[in-house]
Amino acid sequence: MKREATAAQTCLQLQSQYPSKVALPNTTEYIYENSEYWNVLNSLSPACIVNPSSADDVSAFVKTFTGAEIPFAVRGGGHMTALDSNNINSTGILISADNLTSLALSDDKQTLSVGPGNRWVDVYQYLSPYGIAVPGGRIGIVGVPGLLLGGGMSYFSGQYGFSSTSVKAYEVVLANGEIVTATANNSFSDLHWALKGGGNSFGIVTRFDLQTHPAPYTYIGMNAYNPLEISQWLDAIYNFATYGQTEYPEAAVIPFSNYIPNLSPVPVPTTIVFYDSKTPLGGVNATALQNFSAPRLTPLTSTYVKRDMYAWSQELDPASSALKGDRQRFHALTAFNSPDTVQTIHNTFMAVAEQMISIVTGVEAALAIMPVSKNWVEQSNAGAGDPMGLDESKAPYIFVEQSLTWGLPVDDATIENFVTVVNQQLNAVLDAKGLKSSFLYLNDADGGQPVFQGYKPENVAKLKAIREKYDPKRIYTDLMPGGWKVADVES
Numbered sequence: 001m002k003r004e005a006t007a008a009q010t011c012l013q014l015q016s017q018y019p020s021k022v023a024l025p026n027t028t029e030y031i032y033e034n035s036e037y038w039n040v041l042n043s044l045s046p047a048c049i050v051n052p053s054s055a056d057d058v059s060a061f062v063k064t065f066t067g068a069e070i071p072f073a074v075r076g077g078g079h080m081t082a083l084d085s086n087n088i089n090s091t092g093i094l095i096s097a098d099n100l101t102s103l104a105l106s107d108d109k110q111t112l113s114v115g116p117g118n119r120w121v122d123v124y125q126y127l128s129p130y131g132i133a134v135p136g137g138r139i140g141i142v143g144v145p146g147l148l149l150g151g152g153m154s155y156f157s158g159q160y161g162f163s164s165t166s167v168k169a170y171e172v173v174l175a176n177g178e179i180v181t182a183t184a185n186n187s188f189s190d191l192h193w194a195l196k197g198g199g200n201s202f203g204i205v206t207r208f209d210l211q212t213h214p215a216p217y218t219y220i221g222m223n224a225y226n227p228l229e230i231s232q233w234l235d236a237i238y239n240f241a242t243y244g245q246t247e248y249p250e251a252a253v254i255p256f257s258n259y260i261p262n263l264s265p266v267p268v269p270t271t272i273v274f275y276d277s278k279t280p281l282g283g284v285n286a287t288a289l290q291n292f293s294a295p296r297l298t299p300l301t302s303t304y305v306k307r308d309m310y311a312w313s314q315e316l317d318p319a320s321s322a323l324k325g326d327r328q329r330f331h332a333l334t335a336f337n338s339p340d341t342v343q344t345i346h347n348t349f350m351a352v353a354e355q356m357i358s359i360v361t362g363v364e365a366a367l368a369i370m371p372v373s374k375n376w377v378e379q380s381n382a383g384a385g386d387p388m389g390l391d392e393s394k395a396p397y398i399f400v401e402q403s404l405t406w407g408l409p410v411d412d413a414t415i416e417n418f419v420t421v422v423n424q425q426l427n428a429v430l431d432a433k434g435l436k437s438s439f440l441y442l443n444d445a446d447g448g449q450p451v452f453q454g455y456k457p458e459n460v461a462k463l464k465a466i467r468e469k470y471d472p473k474r475i476y477t478d479l480m481p482g483g484w485k486v487a488d489v490e491s
């Protein structure tokens with residue numbers, strides 16, 4: 001109670017100081033900001049919500065919270081599903097990035113500077129006239145900062161690695177309020193490295209400078225297949241991970257199987273297929289995508305055409321947005337690629353889903369089985385590499401994202417039980433076959449999953465030292481508790 005009173009009092013003080021930048025409970029702006037969450041369970045009703053419009057504002061707010069010992073959270077696009085990762089209850093204050101929406105392209109068009117209040121669709125709209133791209137989210141509605149701080153899986157990752165590989169500079173508000181710019185070559189190069197997948201333990205990023213890439217002829221669309229052809233579809237995933245993206249790094253796929261009992265009693269295999277062609281017509285019948293295309297695997301429906309990421313966002317975002325604000329759960333798993341891996345993961349997950357959640361109201365279970373090829377890992381590890389430090393010799397990997405959406409609180413326990421049971425089975429069977437990797441992709445992880453424990457141990461030690469150097473008082477660990485904290489990993 002005392003903490004709530006302190007937070008509320010600080011909110012009133014801040015409001016008199018920054019009237020247009022502080023939203024108090026029950027105001028229209030507060031209600032809007034508190035509902036900007038993919039997972040409704042993260043609408044936690046903080047004491048107030050501050051909307052900085054510059055790095056200086058962020059610095060001032062952080063200093064105030066630190067001085068008054070008020071817990072706080074920071075939120076970009078609000079798409080992280082893990083509970084409490086991006087908001088805080090009424091004992092604390094939320095920093096929203098919604099007014100940090102700068103976008104600027106350098107004169108030579110090599111660098112795009114992006115404020116953390118942007119979503120990827122804003123970035124793609126801005127870049128659309130130029131025929132260039134940055135390796136960002138594969139769907140427009142996702143926020144820029146969370147995706148980049150957790151690594152970032154992009155359609156361009158076969159060519160350029162995780163999205164964070166393309167971050168040339170981060171402008172960061174450190175725990176003491178100092179504003180610094182971290183690049184790979186300046187005196188903050190350790191911080192630059194840590195932010196390429198180390199999450200939110202190091203500072204609040206107020207600008208990302210991204211390397212752009214030419215991409216005038218991208219092709220993209222969604223293919224849905226006959227459920228009777230699931231086995232061939234799973235083989236296509238295996239082949240793409242091992243051969244397709246290795247030979248053709250400009251190709252990408254997101255294969256996912258959708259189990260929506262209201263629409264179909266069986267899972268429907270679906271794939272987003274992407275090709276960054278180097279010639280105007282190169283995406284037509286692209287060899288890299290043949291296993292996902294007729295005549296090998298004939299889609300029942302396909303929207304694959306030449307268009308840029310902005311046009312793609314306009315197709316995909318409205319349908320995806322329909323799920324925003326439902327009850328959501330993600331759970332991550334990583335395995336080594338083999339024909340058995342993909343079949344085992346799919347068949348185990350769906351068998352348990354059909355048994356345990358078919359009667360959950362409004363349930364949608366999507367199982368994304370995502371190839372991470374050797375060249376993807378090599379690109380990410382080039383130079384200083386990133387904190388994730390995936391082992392090239394063990395690639396290709398399969399990143400699995402289990403995504404659950406449901407409607408009613410009464411079903412929370414059933415979902416919880418399902419996630420526990422299905423993952424016990426998946427882990428046991430993959431472990432027994434020597435197919436399980438301990439890596440967990442931060443951006444798709446569930447609250448409580450041991451993300452940093454799956455990073456390379458020497459990288460975790462390095463991350464911990466960097467955190468200690470820039471935030472000795474543990475402001476971004478203890479006072480800003482949401483999200484995965486590298487300090488929580490036991491030595």
Ligand SMILES: Cc1cc2nc3c(=O)[nH]c(=O)nc-3n(C[C@H](O)[C@H](O)[C@H](O)COP(=O)(O)OP(=O)(O)OC[C@H]3O[C@@H](n4cnc5c(N)ncnc54)[C@H](O)[C@@H]3O)c2cc1C
Pocket residue numbers: 038073074075076077078079080081085086097116136137138139142143144145146147148149150151152153154199200203204205206320443444482483484
């Ligand atoms: C529909 C959907 C599609 C997705 N597609 C992809 C995809 O294609 N590729 C992929 O890699 N991932 C994808 N993800 C996962 C996504 O990358 C993560 O959810 C990511 O965290 C979202 O970024 P955000 O800014 O919206 O996150 P938020 O929820 O706003 O924040 C996530 C974390 O980052 C911290 N944070 C936010 N802003 C800052 C900042 N400025 N400085 C420091 N810390 C900050 C927050 O405190 C929080 O812990 C998807 C998720 C969803 C729900």
